[in-house]
Amino acid sequence: MNNRIYSFLGNLLILTGVVVGMTGCSKTIDESQPVAYLPTNLDETAGNWKTYVLTSPTDVTLAAPAATNSTTYQAELSDLKTQSKTLTTEQQQAVTYWGAGAVYRWNEIARELSARYNLPPASTADGKYPVPDAANPLADPRFPFANPPYTARALAYLSVAQYDALVATWYYKKQYNRAAPSTVDSGIKPALPVAAMSSYPSEDAVVAMASYTVLKAMFPGEVPYLDAKLAEHQNSRLWAGMNVASDVSAGTSLGSQVAAKVMARAKTDGMSTSNNQSVTGGMIKDVQTRGLSEVWVSQESPARPPMLPNYGVVKTWNFDQATMVKIRPDAPPAIGSPEFTKALDELKTIQRTQTREQARVANYWADGVGSYTPPGHWHRTAANAAHDARYSEVRMARTLALVGTALMDAAICCWDTKYYYYYPRPQQFGLKTSVGLPNFPAYTSGHSTFSGAAAVVLSGIFPDQADDFMAKANEASVSRMYGLIHYRFDCEVGMACGKKIGSFATARGKADGSGL
Amino acid sequence: MRTHLKMMVCAALLLPAICQAQMPHDAIYMNKNAVCVAGLYGHSTWSQYWENSLKRENLNIGTHTTQSVMVMPAIGISKRVNVILSLPYVWTSTSAGNLLGQRGVQDLSAWLKVNAFQRGGFSVHAIVGGSLPMGNYVPDFQPMSIGMQCRTLTGRLLLNYKHPATGLYVTTHGSYGWRSNIRIDRDAYLADDRIYNVNQVNVPNTYDAALRVGVLRRKWQAEAFTERTACLSGDYIRRNDMPFPTNNAKATIVGVYARVQPRNIGVNARVGQVIDGVNTGQSTSYTVGLLYLFNWKKP
Numbered sequence: 001m002n003n004r005i006y007s008f009l010g011n012l013l014i015l016t017g018v019v020v021g022m023t024g025c026s027k028t029i030d031e032s033q034p035v036a037y038l039p040t041n042l043d044e045t046a047g048n049w050k051t052y053v054l055t056s057p058t059d060v061t062l063a064a065p066a067a068t069n070s071t072t073y074q075a076e077l078s079d080l081k082t083q084s085k086t087l088t089t090e091q092q093q094a095v096t097y098w099g100a101g102a103v104y105r106w107n108e109i110a111r112e113l114s115a116r117y118n119l120p121p122a123s124t125a126d127g128k129y130p131v132p133d134a135a136n137p138l139a140d141p142r143f144p145f146a147n148p149p150y151t152a153r154a155l156a157y158l159s160v161a162q163y164d165a166l167v168a169t170w171y172y173k174k175q176y177n178r179a180a181p182s183t184v185d186s187g188i189k190p191a192l193p194v195a196a197m198s199s200y201p202s203e204d205a206v207v208a209m210a211s212y213t214v215l216k217a218m219f220p221g222e223v224p225y226l227d228a229k230l231a232e233h234q235n236s237r238l239w240a241g242m243n244v245a246s247d248v249s250a251g252t253s254l255g256s257q258v259a260a261k262v263m264a265r266a267k268t269d270g271m272s273t274s275n276n277q278s279v280t281g282g283m284i285k286d287v288q289t290r291g292l293s294e295v296w297v298s299q300e301s302p303a304r305p306p307m308l309p310n311y312g313v314v315k316t317w318n319f320d321q322a323t324m325v326k327i328r329p330d331a332p333p334a335i336g337s338p339e340f341t342k343a344l345d346e347l348k349t350i351q352r353t354q355t356r357e358q359a360r361v362a363n364y365w366a367d368g369v370g371s372y373t374p375p376g377h378w379h380r381t382a383a384n385a386a387h388d389a390r391y392s393e394v395r396m397a398r399t400l401a402l403v404g405t406a407l408m409d410a411a412i413c414c415w416d417t418k419y420y421y422y423y424p425r426p427q428q429f430g431l432k433t434s435v436g437l438p439n440f441p442a443y444t445s446g447h448s449t450f451s452g453a454a455a456v457v458l459s460g461i462f463p464d465q466a467d468d469f470m471a472k473a474n475e476a477s478v479s480r481m482y483g484l485i486h487y488r489f490d491c492e493v494g495m496a497c498g499k500k501i502g503s504f505a506t507a508r509g510k511a512d513g514s515g516l
Numbered sequence: 517m518r519t520h521l522k523m524m525v526c527a528a529l530l531l532p533a534i535c536q537a538q539m540p541h542d543a544i545y546m547n548k549n550a551v552c553v554a555g556l557y558g559h560s561t562w563s564q565y566w567e568n569s570l571k572r573e574n575l576n577i578g579t580h581t582t583q584s585v586m587v588m589p590a591i592g593i594s595k596r597v598n599v600i601l602s603l604p605y606v607w608t609s610t611s612a613g614n615l616l617g618q619r620g621v622q623d624l625s626a627w628l629k630v631n632a633f634q635r636g637g638f639s640v641h642a643i644v645g646g647s648l649p650m651g652n653y654v655p656d657f658q659p660m661s662i663g664m665q666c667r668t669l670t671g672r673l674l675l676n677y678k679h680p681a682t683g684l685y686v687t688t689h690g691s692y693g694w695r696s697n698i699r700i701d702r703d704a705y706l707a708d709d710r711i712y713n714v715n716q717v718n719v720p721n722t723y724d725a726a727l728r729v730g731v732l733r734r735k736w737q738a739e740a741f742t743e744r745t746a747c748l749s750g751d752y753i754r755r756n757d758m759p760f761p762t763n764n765a766k767a768t769i770v771g772v773y774a775r776v777q778p779r780n781i782g783v784n785a786r787v788g789q790v791i792d793g794v795n796t797g798q799s800t801s802y803t804v805g806l807l808y809l810f811n812w813k814k815p
Contacts, residue, residue: 027697031714112711115704122756140755299614301575351616356652363654363701370706370757380704380713432616434657436758484616 034384036099038193039392043514046394047171050512051164052317052401053262057171060257062250065176065200068184076244077185084188084241091239092191098236099192100387102204103162103396106211107383109229110158111372113219117146118370120304120439127302131275137221144219148367148446149274149311152375152404152411154218156317157266158211159379159404163397165210165258166203170394172254173198181244191240195392202243203393205251206258208233213259217266269315276310280419283309287422293335295422296441307440312416317405318504324413327500329493332423332443343487347426351484359434362483365447365476366435374447374476375407378454381472385462398514403457406505410453410498414446417497425485435483444494445486448477452498453505460506461516473498538590538807540600540627541726543639543676543687544737546592549811554784556805558584558604562790562797565659568752569794578612580659580797584622588805596631603650606662615660621651622663637680643672643689656700656717658759659797666719666761667696683732693722698761707762708751719761720750730773739773743788753795767793775807782807 047057054060066072087095098105121129121141132143144150178200182188212230216223234252237243243251284295298304316324333339350358367374382403386396423443427433438446455473459466477495480486509516538544538552546552563579564571586604593599607619625647633640647668655665674689696719703715723746730739750764759765771788786803790796 027718029697029712029714029716029718031712108711108713115706115711116709119754119757142755301612354616359654360701363657364703366702370754370760371702371704372711377704427614432614434616434654434660437614 033096034100034104034387036096036101036192037387037390038195039395040390041392041395042195042197043170043392043395044174044197045170046167046392046398046514047174049167049170049394049398049514050508051167052160052405053265054164054168054258057168059261060168060254062168062172062176062201062254065178065246065250068179073184073244073246076246077181077188080181080238080241080244081185081187083238084191087191087239091236094232094236095191095240098204098233099240101393101396102207102233103166103393103400104383104387105233106158106162106207106215107155107379107400110155110211110215110218111376111379113215113222114146114151114154114376115370115372117142117144117219118151118373120145120147120369123302123304129302129304134220137219142221146219146373147307148373148375148450149308149314149411149415151373152408152450153266153269153271153314154214155375155379156401156404156408157218157262158214159397159400160317161210161214161259161262162207163394163401164262165206165255166394166397168254168258169201169203169206169251172201172250173203176200178247180242181247182241188241190242192242194242199243200247201250201254202237202247203251204237205234205243205248206255207393207397209252209255210259210262211255213256214263214266217263265315270313271311274308274311274314277305280306280309283419283422287420290331291334292422294424294428296424297428298439299425299427299437300439304439306419307438308415309419309440312412312419314408314412316409316412318409318501318508323504324416327413327497328417328420329444329497332421332487332489332493335424339489340487343489344426344429344431346488347431347481347484350482351431354434354482354484358482361475361479362435365479366483367447368436368438374450375404375411377476378403378407378450378458381469382454382458385458385465389462395514395516398509398512398516399461402461402505402509403454405508406453406457406502407450409504410449410501411446413497413501414444414449414494415440417444418442418446423490426487427485431484433484435479435485437485442486443490444497445477445480445490446494447480448473448486448491448494449498449501451476452495453502454498456499456502457505457509460509538588538598538600540629540643540645540672541674541687541689542728543631543641543674543678543685544732545595545598545629545631546590548592548594550592551810552590552807553810554586554588554590554805554807556584556586556588556803558582558586558801558803560799560801562799565797566753566793566795567755567757570755571798574613576613577610577615577659580608580610582606582608582662596634598629600627600629601625608660608662610660615657618653618657618660618662620653620662622653623647623649623666623668637678639676639678641674641676641689643670643674643691645670645672654701655698656702656705656761658761664695664719664761665698669694678732685728685730685732687728687730688726690725691723693724695719695721700761705760707760709754717761720747720764722747728773735776735778737773737775741769741771741773743769743771745769750795759795763795765793765795767796767799777807780809782809 137143177198180199182190386399418441425442451473455469458469477491560582584604584606588602591599602625609617627645670693672691676687678685726743728741746766747764773786775784784805
C-alpha cells in the first residue's frame with residue numbers, strides 16, 4: 001500500500017515539476033529589438049524626389065556650414081570627442097535605440113501614442129458623451145480620441161513631414177557636402193555605422209524635429225514626453241559620435257521649417273469639421289430617399305454619436321474630391337433582399353460555429369480600442385519591411401509616406417462611403433461580436449479598405465513580398481466577418497475600393513523621380 | 517492490486533470518519549483510501565465593477581454572469597496527506613450589449629495538502645497547488661474570457677485550531693501564487709501605458725490571505741469567512757477601457773459556507789460577496805455541490 005502512495009506522490013511531484021519546468025520562472029518579455037544598419041543604397045539623388053507639401057527643397061533655407069578646417073568646427077569636434085568618449089549605460093541604450101532608425105523610431109512612437117489615446121469617451125451621468133477638447137487634452141475625456149481616421153491622419157502627416165524634410169535634407173547634404181566627424185578626425189570612434197555621405201544637416205535631427213512638431217500638434221497632452229524624446233534623440237547623435245552640434249542644430253532648423261509647412265496644410269484640411277454631427281440628419285434623409293429601409297443606429301447605451309460623420313470632407317492626398325466620388329462603391333444590397341439575407345445568414349452560422357482559428361484571425365486583426373488601429377498596423381508592417389530591406393532614412397520615409405497617404409485616403413473614402421450609405425450593422429439584426437462593435441455604419445469595411453490600399457502600395461514597393469501582403473490584407477478583411485461585425489459584401493467591396501485607392505499612391509510613387 | 521470504486525453504504529462502517537470537506541483551504545482530511553468526489557455548480561454575477569478604483573456600471577454589459585460546473589475529487593493518500601483535483605467547464609454571458617459569451621473547459625488544478633504538525637487542536641498545514649489550462653480559450657477578450665491561460669503554482673501555509681469538544685475552529689492562511697506569461701492572438705498590445713510589440717503577456721503574480729471561523733461536526737460544518745486576493749503588481753484599467761490580463765486585480769470577499777453530510781452523500785453551499793476591489797467586478801457568487809464518498813477496496 002505504501003508503494004502506491006509513494007508512487008502517487010511521485011507522480012504529483014513530477015506534475016509539479018512539469019508545471020515549473022515548462023515555464024521556467026522567468027517572466028521577462030522577449031521583444032525583438034531592431035538594430036542599426038548601413039543602408040544598401042544611399043539614395044544620393046533623393047534631393048530631386050517629388051515632395052508632397054513643399055514645392056521644392058528651397059522652400060526652406062539652410063545656412064552654409066563652417067568648413068571642417070575652421071576653428072568653429074574644430075571646437076565642435078573637440079567637444080564631440082569629450083561627449084562620445086565614455087557613455088553611461090543610459091546613454092548607450094539611447095544610442096542603440098535611436099540607431100535603429102530615426103523614421104522607424106518616430107513612427108513607432110506615433111503608433112504607441114495612437115494606442116494610448118485610442119479610447120472612446122465615457123458617457124456622463126446624464127447620458128451624454130463629452131467631446132475631447134484639444135485645449136484641455138488631459139481632462140476626461142482625453143484629447144484626442146485616436147480612432148482609426150484620426151490615427152490614419154496623424155500618421156500620414158508624420159510620414160509626409162518626415163519625407164519632405166528628408167528630401168530637403170538630401171538636397172542640402174549634396175549642396176554642402178560636409179563629411180562626417182569620424183571621417184574628418186579618426187580620433188572620433190562612432191558607435192553606429194557611418195554612411196559615406198554628407199553629415200550636414202543631421203538627418204536624425206531633421207526627422208526628430210519634424211516628427212516632434214507634428215506629434216505635438218496631434219497629441220497636445222504629450223508635450224513633456226515628446227520633449228524628452230526629442231532631446232534624447234538629438235543628444236544620442238553626439239553621444240554616438242555621429243554628428244557635431246552644428247549638424248544637429250541645422251537639422252533641427254530644417255525639420256522645424258518643413259513641419260511648419262506640413263502642419264499648415266493639416267490646419268486647413270477639413271479635419272476641424274469632421275465631427276460635425278449636424279450633418280447626419282441630412283445623410284439619413286438622403287439615404288432613405290434612395291430606398292434604405294433601415295438606417296444605422298448606434299448600438300451603444302446610451303446611444304453614442306457616430307464616429308466622425310463628416311470625415312469624408314477631409315482633403316485627400318493622392319487624388320481629388322471628384323475622383324473620390326467617382327470611386328465611391330455602388331450601393332449595398334437592400335435590407336431583406338436575398339443577397340442581404342444570405343450575408344446575414346452566413347454571419348449567424350459563424351456565430352454558432354466560430355472556430356478557434358476564426359477567433360484567432362478576428363483577434364489578430366481586431367486593432368480595436370487601445371490599439372494603434374488598422375492604419376497603425378499597416379504602418380508597422382511597412383516600417384518593418386523597409387527596415388528589413390535596409391532602406392536609407394529617405395527611402396524609409398518615402399515608403400511610409402506612400403503607405404500613410406494611401407491609408408488616410410482610404411479612411412476618407414471609406415468614411416464618405418459609410419455615411420453616404422448609412423448602412424446598419426449585423427448587430428441591428430441580433431448578432432453578437434467577439435471583437436467589439438465600432439460605432440459607425442457598416443458599409444464598407446474600414447479594415448478591408450485600409451488593408452487593400454496598404455497591401456497594393458507595399459506590393460508595388462516590395463514586389464517579391466506581394467503575395468504575403470495580399471494574403472495579410474485578405475485575412476484582415478475576412479477577420480471582420482469572423483468577428484461578426486461586417487457582412488461579406490462590406491469586406492469584399494471595401495477591399496476592392498481600397499486597392500483602387502492604393503493604386504493612386506503607387507502611381508505617384510512611380511512618378512516621384514525616385515526611379516523606384 | 518485491482519481496485520475499484522465501491523459505494524459507501526457499508527464503507528461508513530469501515531471508516532471512522534465520513535467524507536469531510538475537500539477544499540485546498542481547510543484543515544480537513546480524507547482518510548486513507550477514501551475518495552470524495554464533489555460535483556459543483558458555480559454562479560457569479562456583477563452589475564457594477566471597479567474600473568481602476570472607480571466604481572461604475574456599464575449599460576453595454578448590464579449584468580455579467582459566469583457559470584461553471586466542476587468535478588472535484590479529494591483523495592486520501594493518508595490521513596495527513598490529501599490530494600485534490602478539479603476541472604471546471606465555464607461559460608459567460610451578459611444581460612445587455614453585444615459581447616459574445618465564451619464557453620469551454622478551463623484549467624486543471626491539483627493540490628497536495630499535508631498536515632505537517634499537529635498538537636492538540638492546533639495544526640499547521642503546507643499546501644501546494646498547480647494548474648494547467650486544458651482548453652484553447654481566448655484569454656484576453658475580457659470580461660467575457662473564461663480564464664487567463666496561465667499556468668500557476670501556489671504555495672500556501674494554513675494554520676488551524678479546532679476545539680476538540682465543541683468542533684469550533686478558526687483557520688487562517690496565506691498564499692503566494694506564481695502565474696506564467698501567456699500568449700495572445702495579437703502581436704501587439706497596450707499595457708503599463710506602453711505598446712508591447714509581441715504576443716507574450718506578463719500576468720502578475722498573486723497573494724491571498726483569509727480568516728475562517730466555524731463549527732465542524734461529524735455530519736455538518738458551518739463557516740463564515742473573509743478572503744483577500746490581489747496581484748503583487750500589474751497595471752490599472754484606464755478610463756472607459758476594458759480589463760486586460762496584466763491588470764492588478766484586487767478583491768476582498770466575505771461569505772459563508774456550509775456542508776451537511778449525514779452519510780456518504782452530502783451537499784455543500786458557499787455564498788460570497790465582493791465588498792471591495794480594484795480592477796474587478798463586484799461579484800455576488802454562490803456554489804452548490806453534491807458530494808459523494810467512495811472507498812478504494814483494500815486488496
